[in-house]
Amino acid sequence: MNDRLSTSWGAYDLTRFPADPKDQLRAWSAADAYLLRHLAGEEGAPAVDLSGTVVVVGDRWGALTTALAAHGPVQITDSFLAREATRANLARAGRTPDETRLLTTRDAPPAPGAEGGGVDVLLIRVPKSLALLEDQLHRIAPALHAGTVVIGTGMVTEIHTSTLELFERIVGPTKTSLARQKARLVFSTPDPARAAGPSPWPRTYTLPADSGAGAGLTVVNHAGIFCADRLDIGTRFFLGHLPRVRAGAHVVDLGCGNGVLGTAASVAAPDATVTFIDESFQAVASAEATFRANAAEGAEAEFLAEDALAAVPPGTVDLVLNNPPFHSHQATTGATAWRMFSGARAALRPGGELWVVGNRHLGYHVKLRKLFGNAQVMASDPKFVVLRAVKGGGR
DSSP: OOOEEEETTEEEEOOOSSOOTTOOSOSSOHHHHHHHHHHTTOSSSOOOOOSSOEEEEOOSSSHHHHHTGGGOOEEEESBHHHHHHHHHHHHHTTOOGGGSEEEETTSOOOOOBTTBOOEEEEEEEOOSOHHHHHHHHHHHGGGEEEEEEEEEEEEGGGOOHHHHHHHHHHTOOEEEOOOBTTEEEEEEOOOTTOOOOSOOOOEEEEOOTTSGGGTTOEEEEOTTOSSTTSOOHHHHHHHTTOOOOOTTOEEEEETOTTOHHHHHHHHHOTTSEEEEEESBHHHHHHHHHHHHHHSOTTOEEEEEESSTTTTSOTTOEEEEEEOOOOEETTEEOSHHHHHHHHHHHHHEEEEEEEEEEEEGGGOHHHHHHHHHSOOEEEEEOSSEEEEEEETTSOO
């Protein structure tokens, strides 16, 4: 896979994170390249003035931030993996850390000061989640001014009428470009008189009585979390078949999302210690809010935005609960699940257990047997299966 991105500012060898020579997914897209060509004046319009404050939202693997590093961009990302990829790609390009600012979606965005300022150029890689786009536009809109250049970019399949309506409602008049290599640009002109109001996120709901171990729990979802208004059916099935948590156990909710699995474990065993891990900063914030809304006083928990179990010391975990994703943005991949499973095996104590829920067709039992030497079906229905793997063999 050729991951070299050629731009007016130079050519860059880019990688995703964690770097994997077997990974066939590229670290930049035609949407990134189209936006960079437009900024440089290569698409028929004049080059964009990048001398002011440049903010890049949703840069998936740091391609935009790396190419524009000479202009001191501020990156805002929901992804721990994207932030680490950006750091690696900047270093590979010979850029120093102080040339850019790497913020998360939970940090305050750049804001105008007493003498004006704010954001002069806003570049947005359109995310898969419309809710995340809505939330981020609401958060950054107060920093825009009448002269701010606002450009979104994405593949044609990622930009819908609803996408354009969000830009129109929160920022101002919006139009799109012609498609190039199945990519499209979105141009929005800030309207200072437009009062978009506050973000409608986060959202809170209570789980119904048929939610197994989660019945009655209060769930808090920040924007961008999968199934924001209801419990996803895989997690609902898992909650009906959670293992018993022994007293004093260290439990990890891996790929925690809104944290309902780990919270249910903590409610069932208040003296357990639960570690919530997700690569999404929005997810970790959701998990913490869900835990705080339900956990017993004094219950212990840790909240980590990380690459799977990389930050958990080996041999320190009794139980891992996992509902692994099988998409990386628009691509379907089993790499994330494999990294989660292998990380779980390292983190578990001898006799420790990994419990996984997944679609039956994904064949996770094959991966688990290869890693653990065992995989037991604990529950199944026509769509989902709950699997148990034990480190060191069954017991």
